[in-house]
Amino acid sequence: MTLSLYDTMSRRKAPFAPKDPSRVTLYVCGPTVYNYAHIGNFRPVVVFDLLFRVLRRHYGADHVLYAANVTDVDDKINRKAAEEGVPIRTISDRYLDAYNADAAALGALRPTFQPRVTETMDAITGMIGDLIRNNGAYEAEGHVLFDTQAFADYGKLSGHPMDEMIAGARIDVAPYKRHPADFVLWKPSKPGEPAWPSPWGDGRPGWHIECTAMIHEALGLPIDIHGGGEDLKFPHHENELAQGVCSGHGGREYAGVWMHNGFLNMAQEKMSKSLGNVALAHDLLELYPGEAIRWALLLGHYRQPLEWTDTLIEQAKANLDRLYRVLDDSGRFLAGKVVPDGAQSPAGAAEHADILKALADDLNTPEAFAALFRLADKVRAAIMAKDALAVAGGRDLLLDAGNLMGFLAADPQGWFQSGADDDLKSRVEGLIAARADARAAKDWPQADRIRDELAALNVEVMDGPSGATWRIREQA
RNA sequence: GGCCUGAUGGCGGAGUGGUGACGCAGCGGACUGCAAAUCCGUGCACCCGAGUUCGAUUCUCGGUCAGGCCUCCA
Numbered sequence: 001m002t003l004s005l006y007d008t009m010s011r012r013k014a015p016f017a018p019k020d021p022s023r024v025t026l027y028v029c030g031p032t033v034y035n036y037a038h039i040g041n042f043r044p045v046v047v048f049d050l051l052f053r054v055l056r057r058h059y060g061a062d063h064v065l066y067a068a069n070v071t072d073v074d075d076k077i078n079r080k081a082a083e084e085g086v087p088i089r090t091i092s093d094r095y096l097d098a099y100n101a102d103a104a105a106l107g108a109l110r111p112t113f114q115p116r117v118t119e120t121m122d123a124i125t126g127m128i129g130d131l132i133r134n135n136g137a138y139e140a141e142g143h144v145l146f147d148t149q150a151f152a153d154y155g156k157l158s159g160h161p162m163d164e165m166i167a168g169a170r171i172d173v174a175p176y177k178r179h180p181a182d183f184v185l186w187k188p189s190k191p192g193e194p195a196w197p198s199p200w201g202d203g204r205p206g207w208h209i210e211c212t213a214m215i216h217e218a219l220g221l222p223i224d225i226h227g228g229g230e231d232l233k234f235p236h237h238e239n240e241l242a243q244g245v246c247s248g249h250g251g252r253e254y255a256g257v258w259m260h261n262g263f264l265n266m267a268q269e270k271m272s273k274s275l276g277n278v279a280l281a282h283d284l285l286e287l288y289p290g291e292a293i294r295w296a297l298l299l300g301h302y303r304q305p306l307e308w309t310d311t312l313i314e315q316a317k318a319n320l321d322r323l324y325r326v327l328d329d330s331g332r333f334l335a336g337k338v339v340p341d342g343a344q345s346p347a348g349a350a351e352h353a354d355i356l357k358a359l360a361d362d363l364n365t366p367e368a369f370a371a372l373f374r375l376a377d378k379v380r381a382a383i384m385a386k387d388a389l390a391v392a393g394g395r396d397l398l399l400d401a402g403n404l405m406g407f408l409a410a411d412p413q414g415w416f417q418s419g420a421d422d423d424l425k426s427r428v429e430g431l432i433a434a435r436a437d438a439r440a441a442k443d444w445p446q447a448d449r450i451r452d453e454l455a456a457l458n459v460e461v462m463d464g465p466s467g468a469t470w471r472i473r474e475q476a
Numbered sequence: 477g478g479c480c481u482g483a484u485g486g487c488g489g490a491g492u493g494g495u496g497a498c499g500c501a502g503c504g505g506a507c508u509g510c511a512a513a514u515c516c517g518u519g520c521a522c523c524c525g526a527g528u529u530c531g532a533u534u535c536u537c538g539g540u541c542a543g544g545c546c547u548c549c550a
Contacts, residue, residue: 028550029550030550032548037550038550040549041549041550044550074548075548158480158545159478159479159480160478160479160545160546161478227550229549229550230480230545230550231544231545231549231550232549232550233545234479234545235546262544262550263543263544263550264550265543265544299488299499300488300489301490304481304482304489305543305544307488311487311500314500315487315488315499315500315501318499319498319499319500322499322500325513325514329514364490365490366490366498366499367490367491367497369489369490370489370490370498370499371497371498372498373498373499374497383514384514384515442509444509444510447509447510448509448510448511451510460511461511461512462511462512462513463510463511464512464513469513
């Protein structure tokens with residue numbers, strides 16, 4: 001199956017062709033670790049994690065290398081470290097750990113490489129040296145600046161013609177710049193700030209060179225796919241590209257495909273009361289399962305803007321509930337049944353193929369979700385037809401598709417009873433047993449009273465042919 | 477000012493030159509002691525104008541509206 005991706009550079013969708021199918025390379029700009037990341041920061045994490053998974057499916061898990069950097073040199077980190085009177089590493093370690101924990105909770109696989117700026121300094125200064133030697137950079141007043149005149153294609157990625165960038169420049173141009181668009185590769189640190197040695201004096205790297213150097217160090221230029229939020233198109237990615245090409249590494253190419261995800265917009269109206277105005281993933285994960293947040297982030301196509309609202313996350317949760325019910329019901333149906341291996345007629349084989357097809361089409365997640373629901377319906381139909389072979393096969397396909405997309409990893413019972421501690425569970429079981437007795441005695445008023453009691457515990461009980469099941473109701 | 481997106485039913489959101497996915501919500505029914513879940517059925521949309529076409533929601537042009545980037549930023 002052909003994988004197609006939309007490329008920002010050519011502004012169109014095209015079949016993806018890695019330079020070496022046994023070594024596919026993907027790089028995504030990661031976080032600056034000075035605080036908890038908000039939910040918008042995790043859209044690219046989830047989107048490119050999905051791409052990572054799809055690539056692994058297409059090329060084999062061992063043939064895809066994914067690097068996502070960590071920016072741990074930054075003014076905000078400096079400030080926070082100064083406030084707390086601790087080394088910057090303390091700050092960056094703390095929030096990197098939190099970031100990785102949140103990402104994992106959202107079902108994101110760990111990237112193959114997670115390079116840090118502070119651990120890539122040699123590669124950074126080395127690449128700056130390369131640029132100077134290739135006449136792509138110059139020194140001025142203790143700074144090293146990239147010479148944008150050295151790169152004829154500067155502005156091509158973002159579509160910003162050079163002369164217009166000058167006209168539109170709003171910032172004060174430093175007097176030592178040869179051209180207003182030139183940008184910093186290395187700059188002196190201010191007194192008291194962290195500094196690293198370099199041939200141009202102690203200082204720190206500019207933001208853009210960090211990524212270029214980390215890419216070259218971790219994956220080697222050129223790479224197959226470079227991803228990130230659309231706000232990074234200019235100047236960050238434009239500058240990365242210029243640096244990479246002018247450094248002499250990777251030839252004329254820097255990245256085969258440029259992918260940019262759309263923004264996540266915060267709802268105008270205030271969100272859930274307990275969230276206040278800040279939608280940190282860290283806080284959201286207290287309220288909703290990670291899979292539900294992941295689903296919400298993929299509910300729209302990755303290139304489209306997405307409005308983050310309460311209804312969005314609730315819809316995501318409801319959608320997953322539907323799939324988990326099928327998983328739950330099919331599991332109960334199959335319990336105790338002996339199903340021969342190698343079922344030749346799994347329900348939903350066509351739908352499963354549709355899911356792969358949708359994902360291969362520039363990560364069309366809405367289409368993939370639609371096919372996922374159709375697949376679930378097929379399993380449901382097989383249950384009604386009491387076709388154990390078809391149910392078992394279809395259920396496996398459903399789980400496989402879910403696994404590919406980073407969903408359905410929970411036990412169905414656990415999914416519906418998440419948030420219930422052991423104490424609550426035993427109370428609920430007790431009440432359900434009492435209610436079963438009342439129902440057996442046809443004491444309906446008593447049975448309904450007990451159901452009200454359960455409802456007061458935020459528990460919903462559902463009578464089934466083989467006894468009652470229960471679940472935690474939606475978060476208030 | 478420059479560059480670039482988008483405008484689909486009550487809501488979210490794909491897609492297509494010719495019966496408009498999918499999910500949520502709604503309505504009717506089945507099932508249920510009553511519910512929930514499930515099943516059956518059902519209502520509801522392609523911003524405006526012009527053009528191309530046998531035929532446009534889908535292509536072209538114009539308009540209106542909304543959003544993003546041009547500065548740290550996913």
